[in-house]
Amino acid sequence: MAEPWATWGIDLHLEPTGPGLRRGLTGALREAVRSGRLTPGTRLPSSRALAADLGIARNTVADAYADLVAEGWLTARQGSGTRVATVAPARQPGTVPPAGTAVHAPARARGRPAYDLRPGSPDLASFPRAEWLRAARRALATAPYQALDYGDPRGRPELRAALAGYLSRARGVRADPERIVVCAGFAHALRLLGTVLRARGARTVAVESYGLDVHRDLLADAGLATTPLPFDALGTDPAGLLGADAVLLTPAHQFPMGVPLHRDRRAAVLDRARRTGALVLEDDYDGEFRYDRQPVGALQGLDPDRVAYLGTASKSLAPGLRLAWAVLPPDLAGEVAAAKGGVDTCGALDQLTLAEFLTSGAYDRHVRAARLRYRRRRDALVAAVAARAPQARVTGIAAGLHVLLRLPPGSEQSVVQAANWRGLALHGLSRYRNPAARLEPPDALVVGYGTPPDHAWSGALDALCATLPG
């Protein structure tokens, strides 16, 4: 995912740098007009203000505005600024921006795509609001008043104790509360770890050939270079780990390929890491969701002093909670907590509520119900694609909230575009390829079947099948 930028009520995902920036901005603005999210007559911010908003050069914005004036989407008049043209060329309501720009959640309410099958978020309409409030009430009723004070940077002791029990039981993590640091989401945990590793002298982190650019960017922000590891039928090959100070992996469910790391490779990763002294960063983003067999236990359980385990409530509950957890070798736990700046950065009330949610069994009940719901969606997706788009092939189905949908060669870009014109937001696999990796990704879609609310699911599936080559 690229950086989400919020500007005058419209949130844009733009590649923050590079030659694609002007093109991306122009395309995003054009689509905002085309789709009706920016209504005719709307006055745009000055190029100076928008450039400041986006943290980019003013000329880039001015150029994008000029392009769109030339194309007839915008008008520019002395004294009245730049406005959306009242007769815009060929507007098509219900369309969504092309791949590379993506409407962010708050904007969806106004001019959102009809359907969204991009990966990354769970079904937010199924967030257990009533159960969460009950847990909040119980947590607030019993918490000592000191729990509302400045807190331990590792996070509330109640939550760390609850997580230690849960992670040990459900994911085979060797956790004790002293090893756990609560963070404001996975990105926060990765940012803290990157800072600490860099301060220890680390220079390079090996990453997967497929993954999220924001994760590589976070490591780069911390001063760490990333280098891709080869990927084949067994998953990521750690042979190239030599020379890296750490390796970031999704062993239970590779994102976005959807496969678990082969058991031989699991052993090889730990073996290499031990020999080279590298730290393994285990991103267990959706470890709760496995359908056809027992979950793959966390790599951390095999070598807790060599592996930093990273989990999150973003897939099992909601990203908006901004709660994640790192289970760390003891020497790292103190340093990562200190990197938070000496005090906790996560709200005590949400932490106490999640602790109560975990210990009362509400979390297990919620995950079981969600697992059943997502499994039904997955089954429906596999059956519908088999029946209606036999040229496509679904893989990576055993776990998680997304699948890989293999397409006939050369068709990925046109399928994504056709879907967008139908009002279906989709991501192709190519956007998740590490540009530094030496591999040619197959044509495929990364279909996030967890994203739509229940009422939109069958419509989204229909739109998908109608878009696929028959």
Next chain:
Amino acid sequence: MAEPWATWGIDLHLEPTGPGLRRGLTGALREAVRSGRLTPGTRLPSSRALAADLGIARNTVADAYADLVAEGWLTARQGSGTRVATVAPARQPGTVPPAGTAVHAPARARGRPAYDLRPGSPDLASFPRAEWLRAARRALATAPYQALDYGDPRGRPELRAALAGYLSRARGVRADPERIVVCAGFAHALRLLGTVLRARGARTVAVESYGLDVHRDLLADAGLATTPLPFDALGTDPAGLLGADAVLLTPAHQFPMGVPLHRDRRAAVLDRARRTGALVLEDDYDGEFRYDRQPVGALQGLDPDRVAYLGTASKSLAPGLRLAWAVLPPDLAGEVAAAKGGVDTCGALDQLTLAEFLTSGAYDRHVRAARLRYRRRRDALVAAVAARAPQARVTGIAAGLHVLLRLPPGSEQSVVQAANWRGLALHGLSRYRNPAARLEPPDALVVGYGTPPDHAWSGALDALCATLPG
């Protein structure tokens, strides 16, 4: 405040570096045994584990252990590690650590000082739990499900809109939602601003001669040097601002001196800042609490493009919420949000709840009630000191949750120590002096009368008066 460190259930405040580290650690451990927080027979962590916890050299811990074994507080035996001696020398229950080490909230539950008049936290026992839960229920009942997704790094639009209205009305801040960035506490806001200013090429931030070392440390972490401004009867003198890229001030209520910035100085700060191009960082930590006259409006209202206004819920509600807000010049708002790392880092539920709390009027009602309660405490404190300790003089009483209590020359350290031995935690003024400032602080206490819960207030006041020279 120094860094709070959490280790095996005991939280220590230690200066993180420098020659005082070993002495501080030895003293803190000695006091933990002396006061009974570490009970006889307790096994201490290995020096390696504790060193890793604290992020300090193992030798420092080993040396501190050795000192305490020599003194008889600890015993060390092959195979059973280091333990608290079963007959420790002259244990005095009810004492608290000496100034420079301080028991952090979670530890108070076990072996806390009987009374706490250190500044920094409001009366947490008066947190409006029921009203907060009601607001949470209303907020969750009406929020769209998209509010639970990854969010705008500026914070939830509902909260920014509510803050814009409140800050304009209550503090004279020129706020619109696009200028506001929600942060996880004041420290988070200062850290983000420091990072952005440094990236823009800033080198030096002018600070007050009295203030919190953690704020200077946060700026130093961002690569910024701090330089103290002179302080006199009119407050901070901006004459020395030349050469600084920014200035961090507490204009409404200087911390810890308790006085507002004189109106001539307010004008001078803005004048200097305009002439030198410096940004003013306005720390309005307790602007809600003013007793004897109308509140001093925010400096930001006079020049919103030159002043970054920083407010927090830590004093008006509770630090544990981890919610603060920055109202920024437009060009800075986008950059500070981007420095968050592309997504929001504050929980959406707490943000929605605070928005509901503000717009429903619950926040105003809570602040009014708290203001009355704190004002009564202040009046009782002023009256008790006048009656029982006529040598002491109370200043800085018009606002906030603390006063300055002037002592006879040379008596500050002995009063703080005597208070500690009575089980009353107190801070002297000297700990808030910027070591780089050329001034000799008067002997004084910084008395936080907001800190005790209601049931402990009169006992705390009695203990204070009994400690003061009569």
